[in-house]
Amino acid sequence: MIHNAAPLPSHFPSGEVPTLHGEGRRPAGTALALEGITHRFGEVTAAEDITLDVQPEELVCLLGPSGCGKTTLLRMAAGLERPQQGRVRVGDQLVADSATGAWVPPEQRNVGLVFQDAVLFPHLTVLENVAFGLNRVTAGERERRGRALLGQLGLGPFADSYPHVLSGGQQQRVALARALAPEPRIMLLDEPFSGLDARLRDRIRDDTLHLLKRSGTATLLVTHDPEEALFMADRIAVMRDGRIIQQGHPIDVYCNPADPFVVRFFGDCNELRGVVRNGRVETPAGTLEAGHLAEGTAVQVLIRPEALRVLPVSRSSEHNGSHVLMSRLLGRASFIHLCVHHGTDEYHMHAHMPGVFLPERDQPVDVQLDPQQAFVFPA
């Protein structure tokens, strides 16, 4: 059975992103900790015994499909939702504890919040919006910091404009600057780029990443977009149905997925069935190690399209008959529909090849398998 599935230049030439925090002001200790959070809305379990931390300067992505509970966790960190069970800490401060009823309201948590739709104060200028939360510093310092942040995000010329003259992407950057201005202990970003068109989104993502990293701000980013998580995250926590099913470095999550759901979530793949024989599993494209799985175990095999290398060969009577059904250019890669012969069986498989690689229909091919992009799980 087969399941079918450039950033623009940054504002900041490499190494030129200004620093928000002064040197030596890096915070110590965990920036955010969610401990044993369980939360239900009626029959729906939005969070089930969630434990997650964000370290200083770290960018953690909560990644999962719609409705899995990402926003609920972010809202608990922000203080917009009280956990029915569990604790929340921001820095050293216990801000919510279901056992004792301890509760610190959002405005006292030292968190920065940015949602999908930037909501700016329409009656304040862009600079006044950014300086809004800076009420403990002098007017001069407010203006200096506000202008510095706007400059870092390429919005300096708009400082004295009102929000309605800005594009959606510019408004989103102002919202980011406003949230960053008070130097929060943690930034909480909920799908902040999803309302933007693709090219603008790539650019704002890139600018945001550089700004957060240079400012050393710990960040929890909610996204349903696996590419965004890979681009932004130091650590990814994959969620499904209110649970974190895997967390780790992006490479671990991508290359050592915990289960088929995680593999599929990063992109459609070729799915096959097999059986462990002599510690290995045979597939139409090649043989895979079965790891610790016992002899005779029925398995499912998930093969990413990029795991398949397609080699055109000349037509001959010795060739096994594997051939191209269709080729399409996706842009940076080419997508090839294959009919792969294996014994007396034929399999429809999908391959991704880098660049422009468009073999014609019926072209005989050999297919090679990169085992690092193929995964075996008990069926």
Ligand SMILES: Nc1ncnc2c1ncn2[C@@H]1O[C@H](COP(=O)(O)OP(=O)(O)OP(=O)(O)O)[C@@H](O)[C@H]1O
């Ligand atoms: N206030 C609420 N009342 C009732 N159900 C809610 C409420 N908030 C969230 N839910 C439900 O809890 C579950 C988790 O929702 P949540 O918004 O946290 O998921 P999500 O992963 O952020 O999804 P999305 O990406 O679509 O925002 C969903 O089934 C949602 O319908």
